[in-house]
Every structure is written in structure tokens, then in C-alpha cells.
Amino acid sequence: MSSFVFSFCTASEWKKSFSSQFEDNPDLGNACFTETAIIFPAHLLVILLFLLRYWFLNAVEFQTAPAVKLTGSSMKIQNYEIAASLAAATIALIQLFSVIARNTSPGEAGVGPIEIVLIATIAAMYGLGAWVMAQEKKCFVLAGAITRRMGFVLAGVIEIFKFQGVVTKVEGSDENTFFILYLLFAATAWGLTLAELFVYPHEYEVLRGPDYRQLQSQMKKSEMESPEKTADFFSLITFMWMSPLLKEGARKPLQEEDVYGLADYDQSANLHKQWVPVWKDHQTRSDPSLRKAISEIWGTRFWVGGSLKLINDGAQFVGPIFLGLIIDFIGDENAPAWKGYFYAGLLFVCTMIGAAGEAQYFQIVMRVGMQVRAALQAAVFRKSMYISNKGRREGKFGVNLAVNNLISSDCENVEMATRNFHILWSSPLRIFVSMFLLYQQLSWPSLVGAAFLVLMMPLQKQVVTKLTQYARAGFKKADKRVKKEKEAVEAMQIVKCYAWENSFVDEAQQLREEELLFLKKSAVLGALNMCLIFSVPVLVSSVSFTVYVLAGNELTASKAFTSLALYNVLRMPLIFFPQVVAQLTVAMASLDRLEDYLSRDEVQDKDVQPLQPGLPAVSINNGVFSWGNLDSRDGDKKSKGNGKSKKPNKEMKHQPVTRQKSSGSVACGPEEDYLVTLKDINLTAEEGALVAIIGPTGSGKSSILHAILGEIPTKAGMVTTRGTLAYVPQQAWIFNATIKENILFGLEYDSK
Known part of the structure; x- marks a missing residue:
């Protein structure tokens, strides 16, 4: 060269x-x-x-x-x-x-x-x-x-x-x-x-x-675009675009109107629009993959964050290396002065680069995690609106998937895994490089210190596990206490009437004492965990230095300080790596559940024709509708009770017919046996007409509405809708007042 x-x-x-x-x-x-x-x-x-x-x-x-x-x-x-x-x-x-x-x-x-x-x-x-x-x-x-x-x-x-x-x-x-x-x-x-x-x-x-620009005087800060979009390069690197918000927060508690509006690329509506075509494309494939769909949208940005993580990891080792060089320079009286300035300058520059890389890494992966979570939550919510009855019953996980759990727990698990995924490859890399540099400094005694550090990990893991268990138990007790207090408040009239105040107070107080007991245990274990975090590096370095000196080696200041810094670098990946592995395992299970739910059958959108004079807005001709097939119903019955199945009435069984299609309508015949929910339905609703469907309970009034909406599979006949369609169900509800006030509902009474 x-x-x-x-x-x-x-x-x-x-x-x-x-x-x-x-x-x-x-x-x-x-x-x-x-x-x-x-x-x-x-x-x-x-x-x-x-x-x-x-x-x-x-x-x-x-x-x-x-x-x-x-x-x-x-x-x-x-x-x-x-x-x-x-x-x-x-x-x-x-x-x-x-x-x-x-x-x-x-x-x-x-x-x-x-x-x-x-x-x-x-x-x-x-x-x-x-x-x-x-x-x-x-x-x-x-x-x-x-x-x-x-x-x-x-x-x-x-x-x-x-x-x-x-x-x-x-x-x-x-x-x-x-x-x-x-x-x-x-x-x-x-x-x-x-x-x-x-x-x-x-x-x-x-x-x-x-x-999106408007006059600043006419806009609230919450309606303004995020200043991040127009920030310069230096401001993006140092996050100076947040300074006005931080100054505002230093002067007074921040309110919602003080915070800038979300950038368009962070808004859930835009994220959902970005997600829909990608997932539709994957659903047409033989093996749709939620992981590949996520990677297709956010993969590039995600791995840009990974490259910044690599820069930060490299900067972690620059400090110990240049620290040793600076100490050697101080001990060498004949060394030229430029070396000291050179080492100190490089140490400063590399530390600044590492800090900037770490900040940008966290910002990128947290944003990607947030965007993935928002897109998945919107997709699950949309799916809950479109999923068919067949889709609810079928799937790898059956009917056990609760939408609330998918939106809250599973999407959150995916978000946390997205944030911490890079630790999975970063931790082994940092451990390997740290051990290599430690071996260069202390030779084989460094392995003794590393072994001691590994032996301390199960103790710390046990402490963290118990801490988590006590915290969860405390939360459960708190939920029970809040539930009991809520019951007392909601039924306060009865409680007062029968003088049950002391009984409810005693129960709530007992639950509070049990809650505090778990919180105290959690606090003690939290203090012990912090003690281990700060004491383990000292113990590990002491063991390594003792073995190094007993082996007949001379421990210099350069070796001591460099080794201490390297052990500090080694400590964090050893602590977080097992936690991230467990977290990713949970996230993989959550991804499987989300993929199963999002891949299920949906109610097919029918072509809606424009309203035309003389034609009805809604019409059903010889409609036959069924929620499910005989096999699935019989299977459900066999799985319950004594294993015997009851055959349906033969008269309720519709004979297979040929499937047909027409523009703007759904006309089809079944291809297999099924249980009929509605049979021989003929309905016409003219434009502007008020139509009432009456009948006893269980006669199928609501089912007809679901058939018009397309939520019940059409086994035979034709359903035609024109114009726009809205389903507005009502629920009986009264508030604590007189019958007259419930009827008026806040309006003035006019006796005339």
C-alpha cells in the first residue's frame, strides 16, 4: 500500500x-x-x-x-x-x-x-x-x-x-x-x-x-406540522428542532395544544393506507407472510437503524482503547506532545459520533416500532369489521383470538421486539470483541472474570423474575381493589340502605394491604437488583485483577483502566441478551396469531350499483342464507356433551344449485350441505321508503339485515343493493330520571 x-x-x-x-x-x-x-x-x-x-x-x-x-x-x-x-x-x-x-x-x-x-x-x-x-x-x-x-x-x-x-x-x-x-x-x-x-x-x-400550510396566527400548535420535517441537518442530528417544545415544558406543564401535530408519515391513517396494498398482495400468494409484509414496508429504515447501532457499538470500544493509549502516553516522558492531542481528539470525536449514532438508532427503531404497531392495530380493527362468520370459526388458533388482546398485547409485543431486535446480533458481537480485547490486556485471567460475570447472571435473572412476579401480583390486587370500590360506588344507594359501608371498607382495606405487601417486596428486590447492577463490575474486575497479579504479572494503570472499561462494555449485553431472546420468542407467537387472524376469510364486498329511477334501493329474490355448514355444526355438537350429534330436519336442507353471478348483485348456489338460517326470502325496499320488519323473537329479523349487509353467506338467490348503505343499530338505554325526562332527553316540554 x-x-x-x-x-x-x-x-x-x-x-x-x-x-x-x-x-x-x-x-x-x-x-x-x-x-x-x-x-x-x-x-x-x-x-x-x-x-x-x-x-x-x-x-x-x-x-x-x-x-x-x-x-x-x-x-x-x-x-x-x-x-x-x-x-x-x-x-x-x-x-x-x-x-x-x-x-x-x-x-x-x-x-x-x-x-x-x-x-x-x-x-x-x-x-x-x-x-x-x-x-x-x-x-x-x-x-x-x-x-x-x-x-x-x-x-x-x-x-x-x-x-x-x-x-x-x-x-x-x-x-x-x-x-x-x-x-x-x-x-x-x-x-x-x-x-x-x-x-x-x-x-x-x-x-x-x-x-398543509396555513397562516401561523390561525393555527394552534397542535395543528402545525412537526418542525422535524423542515429541520436542517445539524438540527436533525442533535434534535435541536425539539428545543422550543422543551423550553415550553420547562416554563409550564405541557398541554395537548402545546404539542406539535404528528408528521403525515406517522399518522395511523396514512400508515394504514401504506399497509393495505402490501398485505393484499401477500394474501394472494400461496403462503402469506406477515413478517415479509412488515419487512417490505419498514425493512430499509429498520436496517438503517441497525447500521447506526453498529456505529454505536464500534464507538463503545474506542473509549477503552484510546483511554489505554492516553495513559501510556502520560507515562512515557519521551512521547511527542502531538500524540496526546491526537488521541484525545480522536477519543472526543469517536465518542460524539457514538452518542449521535445511538440517539439516531433509538429514534429510528422506536419510530419503526410505533409505525408497525399503529398499522397492525388499524389492520386488526378493519379485519374485525370485515371478518366473515366462517373466518371467525376457522384458523390455526380457532375462535380463541380476542380482538382486544390482538390490538393491545400482541401488537405491543411486536413493537417491543422491533425496538430491541438489533440487540440480538449486537450483544454477541460486543461480547466477542470485548473478550478479544480483554484477552489482549490480561491474557487468560480475563476469562476468569468473564466466567464470574456469567455465573452472576442466573442470580440477577432470578431477582428480576421474582421482581416481575411480585409486581404483577400487586397489579392484580390493585385491580381487585379498584373493582370492589367501583362496585360500592355504583351500588351506593343499596350500600347506604343496608349500612354495608364498613364491610366494603374492610374488604377494600384488606386488598390494599395485600397490594402494599407485594409492592414492598418489589421495592426490596428492585433495590437488590440495582445493587447487583452496580456491584457486579467491581467484583468481576477485582477477581480478574487478583488472578492476574497472582499469576505473576504486573498490573499497570493502562491495563487496569482499559480492562475496567471493557468489563463495563461487556456487562450490558450479558444482562439484556437473555431478556431480548425471551421477548422475541413472545413476539414470534404474537406475529403468528396476528398473521392467522389477518389471513382469515372476509365478507366479500358486493358491487353497489348507482340509484336509478324506478329500481328499488334494496331487493332480495328467492334468498337462502346460512351461517354455517352441516359439518361444522355437527362437529361443534360432537365436541360438546356426550359425543352424539343431532341431525337437522331434512326440510331445512337446501339442495345444491349452480352458482351464478350478475353485475351489482350476488347470486349463488351452495356447493355443499349447510344449515339454513333464512329460506325463500323475497324483499323489496323502494328508494325513500320506510320499511319495518316485524316478528317474534328468533324469527330472523336481524338476520335479514345481516343478509343485506352481506355478513351471512348467500347460498341461493340474489341480493341487490343500490346507492350507499348504513347500518345503525339501536340499543335500549335509559338514565336515572323520570319517564317524562327520558322521553324528552333534555329538550323543553311543549304541552301544545
């Missing part, structure tokens, strides 16, 4: 600039190596980001994506950025021509190919950036806007690292012209970077997509 780099930099003065200061590590200190291996690839990455932004602007997939046209101050800022980018490209071209001229002049020191290639790449990069921004002036597609901004920010960061090398190179030389050109270039690049960091287009005209 070094031979290639130096041959690529032949005759360049840059490769000598740091050679006297970085004697211990020439490749790291050599500016030529830095240009070839770091700066040049970074500029190529920026070019790729600009090309990606151009693809967002012109790809067919984004021709209908939301887009705006910049106006006002946003257009002025865009013009400034274009001018700055063109200026940077022009200065780079002047530098390029100057370098080429110096290379061809007799008596001048030659330059290496890297300088010519690098400067040409920089000029092309800024020229491409200006061209992309000019394309944005015509149509600013909101999707992918961050790619161009990331490119200019990365270019500005590169110049910060490059600036020191330039200053060092010109010290003691007479190359003032090149230095002035570079200062102009760097100032232009940094000005462009600052504009990209802190300014986002806020004045525009909507070209495509909905326009």
Missing part, C-alpha cells in the same frame, strides 16, 4: 510535510497518504451523494412525489449556495492550472499525480453540486433532500482536517499565492457548509402533493 501511495505522489512536496513530526507512524503522518487514502475517497463519496440527489429529482419513481418550488428568501439562499459552489469550483480550477503550469516549468519542483487528480475531483464535485442545486430550483423534490446537504457538510469537514496540513506546508516557504487561493477556497467551502447546516427551505409553492 505504501509503495503504491508514494509512487502516486512522486515529486510531491506534500509527502514531506509531516515526515519530521510523525516518525513513529509515517503512513499516518504522511500528507500524501492522507490525500490518497482519506481525502480523495471522501470527495468521491460526495460526488456519489450528488448523483443520488439528481436521481431523486429525475427518477420515474419520484415523478409523483411531493415537490415544491422555492420562493422568497429560500430562493435567495439557494442562489447564494449555487454561486458559492461555482466559486469553489472556479478556485479549484485556478489551483489546478497553477499546479500544472508549475509542473511543466523548468527548474520547478514537480508535483505528483495525486495533486492533479485530487484538485480536478474537487472542482468537478463543486461544479456537480451547483448543477444539482440549479435542478432543484425548477422542482425541489422533498424526498432525498438530505443527500445533497450531507455531501456539502462532508466536504466542509474534510477541509477542516486538510487545513492544518496546508498551514504546516507553507510555514517557511514562499508559496503565498497558493496559500491565498486555498484560504479563499476553504472560506467558500465552509460558508457553504454553514448554509447547509442551519438553513432549510421554508418559503415555497407546492407543485405536487398536499399543502
